[in-house]
Amino acid sequence: GQQLNQSPQSMFIQEGEDVSMNCTSSSIFNTWLWYKQDPGEGPVLLIALYKAGELTSNGRLTAQFGITRKDSFLNISASIPSDVGIYFCAGTTGANSKLTFGKGITLSVRP
Amino acid sequence: DAGITQSPRYKITETGRQVTLMCHQTWSHSYMFWYRQDLGHGLRLIYYSAAADITDKGEVPDGYVVSRSKTENFPLTLESATRSQTSVYFCASRAQENSPLHFGNGTRLTVT
Numbered sequence: 001g002q003q004l005n006q007s008p009q010s011m012f013i014q015e016g017e018d019v020s021m022n023c024t025s026s027s028i029f030n031t032w033l034w035y036k037q038d039p040g041e042g043p044v045l046l047i048a049l050y051k052a053g054e055l056t057s058n059g060r061l062t063a064q065f066g067i068t069r070k071d072s073f074l075n076i077s078a079s080i081p082s083d084v085g086i087y088f089c090a091g092t093t094g095a096n097s098k099l100t101f102g103k104g105i106t107l108s109v110r111p
Numbered sequence: 112d113a114g115i116t117q118s119p120r121y122k123i124t125e126t127g128r129q130v131t132l133m134c135h136q137t138w139s140h141s142y143m144f145w146y147r148q149d150l151g152h153g154l155r156l157i158y159y160s161a162a163a164d165i166t167d168k169g170e171v172p173d174g175y176v177v178s179r180s181k182t183e184n185f186p187l188t189l190e191s192a193t194r195s196q197t198s199v200y201f202c203a204s205r206a207q208e209n210s211p212l213h214f215g216n217g218t219r220l221t222v223t
């Protein structure tokens with residue numbers, strides 16, 4: 001089945017730094033989504049990507065849908081303490097309505 | 112705009128008991144989903160529904176039952192709870208295929 005790979009499991013950065021997260025797969029995906037989960041809450045959608053090569057920004061966040069359709073990345077610029085959380089990538093293959101999730105990356109930001 | 116709400120937020124139950132987790136959405140979204148979240152496994156799909164009266168198994172359906180008699184509700188029942196079902200359960204919905212999922216705030220279930 002389709003799998004999405006996110007690594008490392010945890011990242012530690014200094015406040016003000018930029019950080020980049022990758023999501024890769026051996027399968028082709030038709031949509032890529034990035035979610036953030038704060039402690040005790042459900043994941044919240046950050047950015048949705050629908051076309052290969054698409055580059056989309058949401059404030060300090062930028063995400064791209066890889067040209068091969070097998071990967072996506074999320075960049076966070078000038079990190080702040082509230083960026084702490086778990087970042088999930090997710091995607092659909094279009095063959096069904098199920099969304100496949102990566103295992104998430106836990107981001108810590110040191111003040 | 113209530114969105115998607117789950118109840119209860121926390122539940123402790125004993126092995127062998129039946130327990131139902133509720134999910135209600137106010138958007139009239141066609142699709143609804145149940146996921147469980149466990150350390151090391153991320154989010155795993157239990158069941159999903161494409162419309163009222165249509166449900167289908169996800170990745171980890173064993174031990175769970177769902178129903179969708181109304182578009183806005185998608186309850187998840189553990190017929191005989193086991194300790195391995197201790198988890199955080201998230202309900203989600205979306206308007207149509209390939210549109211983004213919107214999640215509830217989760218139910219933390221502990222089976223003793």
